[in-house]
Amino acid sequence: MEMMVHGRRDEQYGGLGLGLGLGLSLGVAGGAADDEQPPPRRGAAPPPQQQLCGWNGGGLFSSSSSDHRGRSAMMACHDVIEMPFLRGIDVNRAPAAETTTTTARGPSCREEDEEPGASSPNSTLSSLSGKRGAPSAATAAAAASDDEDSGGGSRKKLRLSKDQAAVLEDTFKEHNTLNPKQKAALARQLNLKPRQVEVWFQNRRARTKLKQTEVDCELLKRCCETLTDENRRLHRELQELRALKLATAAAAPHHLYGARVPPPTTLTMCPSCERVASAATTTRNNSGAAPARPVPTRPWPPAAAQRSSA
């Protein structure tokens, strides 16, 4: 409520705008099985990295029940979920370490595996660990299961166990987004709330994007340095050419040019556009006549000096 929203978020994935054609290949493996298709995305436009995945946005809910609007509801919890990332995992059975709390949530049939309002602030998770070291999955589950009891107080933070994080990480490598079925199954497997799985993926995507942005920035930086070096080299080359030209003109016999013939064309360079042109063309007046007197070699002050004086 009192939180200020600082600016509007970037256009869907257009915020980077790096323009180097780098693409935001986030290193997400795109080899999702064909039968693993996310629900048609209703939200923001599909991010590019999502398109890297094997998902093609096909309908997933064709066989599941629908809510009163005809929108597909979650599958029944007894449905068999075929998910590669859950291979060998019985999603209806809690991991060995998590006994009591699992039964608390139990494999009962739930509409969404997500209590009403779970998608909205459900913050407070009781911190049962309270000690250093990764809390066990059981702790997490306990926190997840009785978080209604701890509501209201200060927000406690749950740290996922290494095992939980590893499973989430593996899943993320396969798909960086989850459909509701996958989310629910994963949550059940890890003894977390679907909301927690959702948040983890959300944060993980953000981290991935941030990392990619850093990589892109580094690339841009190097590109800029290269261009700067090249620019410097070209400047030097130009100076040398000018010097050579002046030396040649000075050494040439005077009678070749005669009294009225202007010296050889002088090169001038615009500091802003960096274009080099002959003085005869750049300084021609409206009538098109050639300038009466020689044009200075550098009619403009150095760009840096211009900026500093401004």
Place this chain on the structure above:
DNA sequence: TGCGATTGCTCACTTACATCA
């Protein structure tokens, strides 16, 4: 068919807490 309301998803940004040096 067009339109507003609703819903559910994602995102960017932020906060609060846990952990580490």
Place this chain on the structure above:
DNA sequence: GGTGATGTAAGTGAGCAATCG
């Protein structure tokens, strides 16, 4: 043990598209 830095789980508000009436 206190402290600042860092990592990350979670809260918040907004945008978008699908869907419905």
